[in-house]
Amino acid sequence: MEDSVHFGDMLKERGINREWVDRAVREPDRTEEHADGTRHFIKRIPEFGERWLRVIVNVKSVPEIRVTAFFDRRLRRM
DSSP states (O other), X not given: OEXXXXXXXXXXXXXXOHHHHHHHHHSOSEEEEOTTSEEEEEEEEGGGXXXXXXXXXXXXXXXXXXXXXXXXXXXXXX
């Protein structure tokens, strides 16, 4: 799996630890398949206030490319 330039920029800008991203992709609490060819890996991150990290991967590309990552505020009530 590779990273897009945008992905790396967003990790820095949003203060997201790469280990959290790896954990989300490796052991997601939930995944979502989207019609645009992306898979969303969702993982609760206890060490970041129990917030939900969403990692979006383009699974149609070879190799797969991590597109972006962010803490999803819409999932606070899960």
